[in-house]
Amino acid sequence: xxxxxxxxxxxxxxxxxxxxxxxxxxxxxxxxxxxxxxxxxxxxxxxxxxxxxxxxxxxxxxxxxxxxxxxxxxxxxxxxxxxxxxxxxxxxxxxxxxxxxxxxxxxxxxxxxxxxxxxxxxxxxxxxxxxxxxxxxxxxxxxxxxxxxxxxxxxxxxxxxxxxxxxxxxxxxxxxxxxxxxxxxxxxxxxxxxxxxxxxxxxxxxxxxxxxxxxxxxxxxxxxxxxxxxxxxxxxxxxxxxxxxxxxxxxxxxxxxxxxxxxxxxxxxxxxxxxxxxxxxxxxxxxxxxxxxxxxxxxxxxxxxxxxxxxxxxxxxxxxxxxxxxxxxxxxxxxxxxxxxxxxxxxxxxxxxxxxxxxxxxxxxxxxxxxxxxxxxxxxxxxxxxxxxxxxxxxxxxxxxxxxxxxxxxxxxxxxxxxxxxxxxxxxxxxxxxxxxxxxxxx
Amino acid sequence: xxxxxxxxxxxxxxxxxxxxxxxxxxxxxxxxxxxxxxxxxxxxxxxxxxxxxxxxxxxxxxxxxxxxxxxxxxxxxxxxxxxxxxxxxxxxxxxxxxxxxxxxxxxxxxxxxxxxxxxxxxxxxxxxxxxxxxxxxxxxxxxxxxxxxxxxxxxxxxxxxxxxxxxxxxxxxxxxxxxxxxxxxxxxxxxxxxxxxxxxxxxxxxxxxxxxxxxxxxxxxxxxxxxxxxxxxxxxxxxxxxxxxxxxxxxxxxxxxxxxxxxxxxxxxxxxxxxxxxxxxxxxxxxxxxxxxxxxxxxxxxxxxxxxxxxxxxxxxxxxxxxxxxxxxxxxxxxxxxxxxxxxxxxxxxxxxxxxx
Numbered sequence: 001x002x003x004x005x006x007x008x009x010x011x012x013x014x015x016x017x018x019x020x021x022x023x024x025x026x027x028x029x030x031x032x033x034x035x036x037x038x039x040x041x042x043x044x045x046x047x048x049x050x051x052x053x054x055x056x057x058x059x060x061x062x063x064x065x066x067x068x069x070x071x072x073x074x075x076x077x078x079x080x081x082x083x084x085x086x087x088x089x090x091x092x093x094x095x096x097x098x099x100x101x102x103x104x105x106x107x108x109x110x111x112x113x114x115x116x117x118x119x120x121x122x123x124x125x126x127x128x129x130x131x132x133x134x135x136x137x138x139x140x141x142x143x144x145x146x147x148x149x150x151x152x153x154x155x156x157x158x159x160x161x162x163x164x165x166x167x168x169x170x171x172x173x174x175x176x177x178x179x180x181x182x183x184x185x186x187x188x189x190x191x192x193x194x195x196x197x198x199x200x201x202x203x204x205x206x207x208x209x210x211x212x213x214x215x216x217x218x219x220x221x222x223x224x225x226x227x228x229x230x231x232x233x234x235x236x237x238x239x240x241x242x243x244x245x246x247x248x249x250x251x252x253x254x255x256x257x258x259x260x261x262x263x264x265x266x267x268x269x270x271x272x273x274x275x276x277x278x279x280x281x282x283x284x285x286x287x288x289x290x291x292x293x294x295x296x297x298x299x300x301x302x303x304x305x306x307x308x309x310x311x312x313x314x315x316x317x318x319x320x321x322x323x324x325x326x327x328x329x330x331x332x333x334x335x336x337x338x339x340x341x342x343x344x345x346x347x348x349x350x351x352x353x354x355x356x357x358x359x360x361x362x363x364x365x366x367x368x369x370x371x372x373x374x375x376x377x378x379x380x381x382x383x384x385x386x387x388x389x390x391x392x393x394x395x396x397x398x399x400x401x402x403x404x405x406x407x408x409x410x411x412x413x414x415x416x417x418x419x420x421x422x423x424x425x426x427x428x429x430x431x432x433x434x435x436x437x438x439x440x441x442x443x
Numbered sequence: 444x445x446x447x448x449x450x451x452x453x454x455x456x457x458x459x460x461x462x463x464x465x466x467x468x469x470x471x472x473x474x475x476x477x478x479x480x481x482x483x484x485x486x487x488x489x490x491x492x493x494x495x496x497x498x499x500x501x502x503x504x505x506x507x508x509x510x511x512x513x514x515x516x517x518x519x520x521x522x523x524x525x526x527x528x529x530x531x532x533x534x535x536x537x538x539x540x541x542x543x544x545x546x547x548x549x550x551x552x553x554x555x556x557x558x559x560x561x562x563x564x565x566x567x568x569x570x571x572x573x574x575x576x577x578x579x580x581x582x583x584x585x586x587x588x589x590x591x592x593x594x595x596x597x598x599x600x601x602x603x604x605x606x607x608x609x610x611x612x613x614x615x616x617x618x619x620x621x622x623x624x625x626x627x628x629x630x631x632x633x634x635x636x637x638x639x640x641x642x643x644x645x646x647x648x649x650x651x652x653x654x655x656x657x658x659x660x661x662x663x664x665x666x667x668x669x670x671x672x673x674x675x676x677x678x679x680x681x682x683x684x685x686x687x688x689x690x691x692x693x694x695x696x697x698x699x700x701x702x703x704x705x706x707x708x709x710x711x712x713x714x715x716x717x718x719x720x721x722x723x724x725x726x727x728x729x730x731x732x733x734x735x736x737x738x739x740x741x742x743x744x745x746x747x748x749x750x751x752x753x754x755x756x757x758x759x760x761x762x763x764x765x766x767x768x769x770x771x772x773x774x775x776x777x778x779x780x781x782x783x784x785x786x787x788x789x790x791x792x793x794x795x796x797x798x799x800x
Contacts, residue, residue: 067495068538072531074505078520079527082598085520089513090759094767097506101774105499109781112496116796117788167763400521402586402600411528418532425539429546 003405005396008080011412013381015072017374018419022066024373027141027187028194029059030134032225037127047217052130054214054438055198056114059133061429063111065422067104072415074100080408084388084398088165091157092147095173099143106136141190142183149178152380153248154389165389181244182380185237188229189376192336193369195225199343200366201434203359211437216353219362223347227340234333239295245383246296249390251310252383255319256326257292258282262306266293270327275320280307316385325378332372339365444765445758448511449741451771452504457730459500460571461636461723462782466490466497467571468637470537470564471630472653473557482647483557484545485794489644490560491541492793496785498534503778510767514597515741515757522582522599523574526617530570536563565630572629576622577601579733580678581743581751583613596749597757610678613746621678624671631664632729635706636722643715644793654709657718661706664725668703679743685736692735699728 033055040048074096077085085093110132118126156172157165167173199222205215246253254260258270260280269291273282293302307315316322339361346352352359384390388398469490477483509516520527540560544553582599585592594600602616610621638653638660675682686692702724709718737743742752750756758764789796 064495064538064542067498068535071498071502071534072528074502074509075520075527075531077509078516079524080521082517082521085509086514086517089509089516090511090763093506093510093513093516093759094763097503097510097767098770098774100499100502100506101770101778104502105496105774105778105781108495108499109785112492112785113788120788166760167766170763170766400517400524400598401594402598403521403524404600407524411525414528414532418535422535422539425543429543432546 004403004408005399007405007408007412008399008403009395011080011408011415012076014412015069015076015415015419016377018423019066019069019073020374020377021370022062022069023137023141024190024193024370025197026059026062026066026194027137028191028229029055029062029197030130030137031191032194032198032221033059034127034131034134035221035225037130041123041127047213050438051214051217051221053118054433056111056130056133057433058197058430060111060115061426061433063107065426067108069419069422070104080400080403081388081398082400082403084393087163087393087398088389091165091167091173092150094167094170095143095147095150099140099147103136103140103143107133107140110136138187141187145183145186146173146176146179148380149176149182151389152182152384153178153244154392159392165392178244178248181237181240185233185241185376188233188237189369189373191225191229192233193373195222195229196336196362196366196369198222199226199362200364203362204434205437206353207356207359207363214438219352219359220347223340223343223352223362226336227344230333230336230340234337238330238333243296246304249383250305251307251314252316252322254305254307254310255316255322256379256383257304258323258327259292259304259306261308262303264303266290266299266301267296267304267306268292269295272327275323277319313386316382318382318385322379322382325375325382329372329375329379332368332375336365336369336372444761444768445511445754447768448507448758448764448771449739449754451775452507452511453731453734455500455504455507455775457727458782459497459504460730461726462497462500463494464568464633464726465636465640466494466537467564467568468633468635469640470561470637471568471634472637472641472656474561474565476649476653476656477557477647479648480550482649483553485645485647486641487541487544487557487560488796489641489793490564491544492789492796493785494538494541496781499778503774507767507771511759511764512741512754512757513759515752518584518597518599518752518757519578519742522601523577523617524600525603526570526574530567530574533563533567533570536560537567568630568633569626572626573618573622575629575730575733576625577615577617578742579625579675579737580610580615580619580621581745582615583746584742584744584752585746585749587613587746587748590748592748597752610674615745621671621674624667624674628664628667628671628729631660631667632722632725635660635664636719636726639709639715639719639722643719644791646792646794654718657706657709661703661709664706665703668699682736685738695728695732695735697728698724699732702726702728 033052036048036052036055040052110129114126114129114133117129150173153176155176156167156169158168159165198218202215202218202222205211206219258273258275259267260282268287268289270282270285270287273285276283290300293304294300296304343352343358343362346355346358386395387393388395469486473483473486477486536559540556540563544556582601584599585596586594586599604616604618605614608619610619635657638657641647642650642653702721705721705724706718712718739753739755740751741754741757744751
């Protein structure tokens with residue numbers, strides 16, 4: 001039984017991590033494509049149109065990868081988490097089915113129209129199709145977040161005698177207090193990934209001395225979007241989410257902040273330190289006293305419950321992983337603001353395009369927003385443990401009763417091999433597209 | 444309300460098999476009949492332009508099944524664990540085959556992805572047929588051994604096959620000679636459907652030959668169908684009781700038969716549409732007849748201890764089903780409108796359409 005749970009969890013974690021490499025780019029990128037296309041409509045400068053079409057190519061590759069790695073996610077609810085599906089399907093099935101019907105459909109259909117139909121439709125309609133791709137991908141994010149928000153903070157339900165969760169209020173799925181902050185934080189984070197990619201491609205063209213005018217456009221746009229999204233990521237959206245965790249999942253909050261013992265006179269904020277699970281303390285700690293209490297409650301001496309206040313069975317089952325995920329996310333977020341702040345400053349002083357060291361940094365910064373995004377999701381998912389539906393349904397009670405651990409291990413190995421192949425092909429295709437660069441229109 | 448959702452999901456699934464069915468069929472034809480580079484490219488394109496918007500219907504059907512019949516979704520998806528995951532992998536290989544072939548103009552590159560597309564399409568067609576066969580035949584619900592259930596009454600786990608490949612008895616496997624026959628019917632049907640699609644959408648040089656293939660395959664299909672009815676009678680002594688009680692249900696097998704009949708005249712049609720409509724009728728009739736013969740069961744039990752899964756004992760509660768109706772109907776209409784718009788925009792032959800990269 002323990003084995004079954006372990007492999008089911010590893011398989012879901014692996015497949016969702018790989019899947020989320022793609023949507024986190026497409027959601028933000030679709031907004032930037034709309035921006036480029038809009039600039040083109042206003043200015044009629046071809047460069048903007050080329051940029052929109054170039055990034056739609058990258059979008060399309062990512063979207064295809066998102067689709068083919070996304071279908072296994074929908075299937076896995078049934079294959080590996082049958083008990084969870086049986087008990088909660090009538091609720092989370094609502095938002096998941098809506099996602100499949102509306103947003104996936106909007107994205108795939110209007111993406112095809114955007115790519116094939118520019119000459120057929122004229123510029124205004126072409127802009128509209130791009131806009132609808134954006135609407136579709138953000139609606140997709142919204143509905144998935146609505147599903148996740150219900151698992152984090154269940155609302156609008158009733159539990160029957162046989163343990164089944166029954167929906168009693170459809171609209172409460174969307175007014176869930178967990179949903180809006182999580183959605184905004186997630187979308188802004190997606191914008192960070194995409195703007196960093198745009199800036200990185202810009203830096204690549206400038207360093208390579210090729211496609212210079214595109215390089216400047218991409219770099220400028222990427223840095224401006226990148227700076228403002230990095231700031232919005234921390235405040236207000238990140239702050240808002242942390243407060244939600246403190247309010248609704250205090251045990252998870254204590255674990256992610258690394259508070260082993262409750263401090264009566266206010267909690268410290270930890271910057272560095274490794275959780276020592278044997279002695280229940282942090283090794284090599286660097287911290288500032290009382291700051292966490294202030295950030296969370298705006299009162300320096302407000303008491304925040306530490307992990308010692310909770311029963312072992314209510315605490316997340318992997319505290320170090322949760323703690324590190326959270327600190328990596330926050331640490332990277334802070335670095336993003338700093339680097340983008342510098343870049344914006346030099347952009348304003350008109351020096352950025354020739355500052356090679358900074359261009360190299362921007363070029364290689366691209367993997368880090370991905371890491372920050374994924375660790376952010378680990379915080380959400382590890383923090384919810386040991387529950388699938390917070391406080392109500394334990395993760396160990398959600399797995400498929402008939403699927404043995406050997407079967408899951410076999411399919412896990414298959415997914416690992418297949419996704420490695422997909423990853424290689426993906427890098428090859430995106431690399432080729434970026435290398436070729438945006439093609440100026442030939443009439 | 445259960446009945447309504449059952450019908451909606453059945454329709455969406457049927458549409459999925461009709462639409463993505465021609466992609467699978469195109470893959471099968473591509474594997475065996477496309478010889479020249481130009482044909483290969485055009486035939487792959489006739490599926491490549493459409494597969495992802497066709498897959499929307501699969502995702503929609505899966506989502507609605509999850510919402511409306513959660514117990515069924517949980518039972519079937521975990522019970523058919525291995526074959527389903529294998530189907531997922533095949534769907535991935537099919538998709539990357541189609542998406543990647545035209546990225547580099549090198550014959551080794553394209554031939555690898557063509558094979559990936561062709562072989563996975565063939566296996567998918569087979570597996571989807573086998574899946575239908577399994578659902579019609581039933582499974583050992585509750586995992587009954589010596590009259591005691593190993594699991595809760597609505598759970599099961601099916602091995603890929605049992606030692607005798609036999610569909611009778613309480614312990615069937617995924618593959619037995621009944622489900623393989625249904626799998627073959629599916630392969631032949633979808634190959635015909637794909638050939639008709641290629642003839643309809645392209646000017647490939649093998650179009651004429653394909654008409655001949657369709658004609659011959661249709662004879663095989665008729666033979667397999669008659670054979671499957673005998674086999675079916677062997678498993679289920681009264682496969683036609685629903686049709687006797689509700690004679691109007693006969694319309695579904697009639698759709699199937701009219702499709703097969705129509706396909707015999709494939710060489711006589713002046714234009715391409717009638718043949719495609721005939722193979723569409725075969726798919727539609729085949730799926731609906733199978734479902735109608737079982738109704739209200741959706742997964743029969745092969746043991747006498749646990750009762751079969753029906754639309755009534757697996758459905759979600761009334762409130763959820765009725766609120767979902769509003770968005771479900773809107774979504775269904777949107778999907779349908781898009782389908783029509785897409786078919787009009789991309790109507791006619793696609794030989795000269797551009798992939799876009």
